[in-house]
Amino acid sequence: MPSKTEAIAALRAHASTGAPNDMRAAFASDEGRFAAHHAVLDDMLLDWSKCRVNTETLGLLEALAAASKVEERRDRMFAGERINATEDRAVLHTALRNRSGEAVTVDGSDVMSDVNAVLAAMADFSHGIRAGTLTGSNGGAITDVVNIGIGGSDLGPAMAVLALAPYHDGPGCHFVSNVDGAHIADTLDGLDPATTLFIVASKTFTTIETMTNAKTARSWVVNALGEAAVSSHFCAVSTALDKVDAFGIPEDRIFGFWDWVGGRYSLWSAIGLPLMLAIGPEKFGDFLSGGYAMDRHFREAPTRENLPMMLGLIGYWHRAICDYPSRAVIPYDQRLARLPVYLQQLDMESNGKGVTVTGEPVDGVSGPVVWGEPGTNGQHAFFQLIHQGTDIIPVEFLVAANSHEPGLRHHHDLLLANCFAQSAALMAGRTLEEAKAQMASKGVDGRAIDEIAPHRVFSGNRPSLTLVYDKLDPFTLGRIIALYEHRVFVEAQLYGINAFDQWGVELGKELATALLPVVETGEGASERDGSTAALVAHARSLSGK
Numbered sequence: 001m002p003s004k005t006e007a008i009a010a011l012r013a014h015a016s017t018g019a020p021n022d023m024r025a026a027f028a029s030d031e032g033r034f035a036a037h038h039a040v041l042d043d044m045l046l047d048w049s050k051c052r053v054n055t056e057t058l059g060l061l062e063a064l065a066a067a068s069k070v071e072e073r074r075d076r077m078f079a080g081e082r083i084n085a086t087e088d089r090a091v092l093h094t095a096l097r098n099r100s101g102e103a104v105t106v107d108g109s110d111v112m113s114d115v116n117a118v119l120a121a122m123a124d125f126s127h128g129i130r131a132g133t134l135t136g137s138n139g140g141a142i143t144d145v146v147n148i149g150i151g152g153s154d155l156g157p158a159m160a161v162l163a164l165a166p167y168h169d170g171p172g173c174h175f176v177s178n179v180d181g182a183h184i185a186d187t188l189d190g191l192d193p194a195t196t197l198f199i200v201a202s203k204t205f206t207t208i209e210t211m212t213n214a215k216t217a218r219s220w221v222v223n224a225l226g227e228a229a230v231s232s233h234f235c236a237v238s239t240a241l242d243k244v245d246a247f248g249i250p251e252d253r254i255f256g257f258w259d260w261v262g263g264r265y266s267l268w269s270a271i272g273l274p275l276m277l278a279i280g281p282e283k284f285g286d287f288l289s290g291g292y293a294m295d296r297h298f299r300e301a302p303t304r305e306n307l308p309m310m311l312g313l314i315g316y317w318h319r320a321i322c323d324y325p326s327r328a329v330i331p332y333d334q335r336l337a338r339l340p341v342y343l344q345q346l347d348m349e350s351n352g353k354g355v356t357v358t359g360e361p362v363d364g365v366s367g368p369v370v371w372g373e374p375g376t377n378g379q380h381a382f383f384q385l386i387h388q389g390t391d392i393i394p395v396e397f398l399v400a401a402n403s404h405e406p407g408l409r410h411h412h413d414l415l416l417a418n419c420f421a422q423s424a425a426l427m428a429g430r431t432l433e434e435a436k437a438q439m440a441s442k443g444v445d446g447r448a449i450d451e452i453a454p455h456r457v458f459s460g461n462r463p464s465l466t467l468v469y470d471k472l473d474p475f476t477l478g479r480i481i482a483l484y485e486h487r488v489f490v491e492a493q494l495y496g497i498n499a500f501d502q503w504g505v506e507l508g509k510e511l512a513t514a515l516l517p518v519v520e521t522g523e524g525a526s527e528r529d530g531s532t533a534a535l536v537a538h539a540r541s542l543s544g545k
């Protein structure tokens with residue numbers, strides 16, 4: 001078996017000599033191309049055949065996966081080993097969706113009884129709120145839920161609540177994350193304190209944005225309903241139970257989770273409470289089951305049939321071997337509008353690292369920039385650059401075969417046609433001759449053809465992957481999120497980095513804390529760098545300070 005260095009060198013050599021560089025020819029010369037370059041899990045199909053890879057590429061990527069010990073490390077993660085070495089923690093978001101009935105142990109003790117106890121408490125609470133038996137302080141049913149959290153305590157539930165809108169039969173859900181007072185002000189505008197429940201969601205219960213918004217929400221409730229109302233209008237989700245206590249939230253309204261759940265992997269924990277309130281405990285269970293189904297597939301399927309493995313290997317190929325700096329995630333699904341933003345945290349906070357697990361500088365590159373918007377909207381905005389710009393940006397398309405609007409089937413067929421047309425266009429492109437012929441067939445005169453045709457050329461050979469599934473139901477959303485979590489894991493093993501810490505966000509937080517008194521009083525500004533001092537002074541003078 002080659003070493004990791006040898007496996008990477010072999011991939012680099014293959015990229016310039018062995019990988020296909022004419023995708024039209026690759027399809028034309030190989031009827032089995034699609035068959036060799038896709039994988040399925042039940043209704044879910046991942047097609048990577050439009051990427052510039054062949055079976056030799058796959059073999060070399062498999063060799064790299066073996067040299068990087070991806071499977072061994074995967075098994076260590078599932079087994080509850082402390083693979084997050086810099087924080088000395090296990091990584092067990094998979095235990096939160098473990099539907100097997102089997103134990104999952106950390107340091108010799110089974111965590112499943114705690115996991116199931118919190119799930120049961122969340123279900124009781126959700127039933128009470130949804131049925132109107134747990135009311136506001138005046139006895140009125142809760143009509144609106146406001147989740148106050150940021151990062152992993154916001155992006156997951158906000159994304160999932162929107163994604164599963166057709167399944168909502170609970171209170172309306174709102175999300176406040178930004179410390180910008182505009183966010184909470186706009187959200188509370190129009191809500192009635194008597195019928196509003198706040199969830200204060202913070203793993204650490206120290207995050208300044210969340211604590212500031214929670215205090216503002218608390219005053220809003222107290223001013224309208226009195227101090228005694230806090231216990232009926234607040235609940236909390238955290239791993240820091242002692243800190244929640246001090247906020248005045250009763251114990252039976254505090255839902256815990258554990259340090260082995262990373263913030264960006266926490267949607268499966270009590271952080272998912274807004275989703276459970278919106279769709280009910282049973283459908284939340286379906287969401288967990290979807291995650292579990294993907295976990296089993298990730299652990300059991302051979303590499304080429306394994307969706308997370310293949311998504312990760314092709315992702316690495318594009319980023320580290322082909323050197324493409326970003327990837328676009330384009331769900332042809334309006335309800336997945338927040339998926340790209342969710343994946344930005346999942347992927348970029350996990351794999352945006354400059355050192356390896358052993359603290360050495362990363363040799364080469366680590367994770368790409370992840371971005372995107374739903375299709376078809378993106379087509380009318382930034383797709384120009386993806387088709388004809390000078391950077392190559394691999395695209396990941398997601399689309400459901402069926403919508404929740406059977407009466408609008410024509411819309412959905414248009415959506416599917418657009419999605420599949422984009423990947424075909426990126427792959428095949430259009431030659432100068434084709435552009436000229438097309439113009440001639442429309443009666444354009446020869447001189448105009450010569451002038452304009454070069455602008456109508458598409459290089460083609462632009463890679464994309466497509467994920468097609470039956471319908472975006474809770475189970476499928478669970479599969480999609482777990483698929484992306486594991487792809488991030490696979491890529492991290494190939495880069496040799498720890499995907500589960502996030503030291504890179506610390507410095508800005510520390511500096512903001514130190515700068516707050518300077519902004520408030522102006523004192524100490526002169527000790528800052530010239531730009532920062534001048535910016536503070538300008539803002540202070542504009543605000544009349």
Ligand SMILES: O=P(O)(O)OC[C@H]1O[C@H](O)[C@H](O)[C@@H](O)[C@@H]1O
Binds near residue numbers: 152204210349505
């Ligand atoms: O849930 P919290 O402890 O409030 O943390 C919220 C977020 O803040 C941090 O800055 C981290 O970068 C994120 O990973 C985390 O999700």
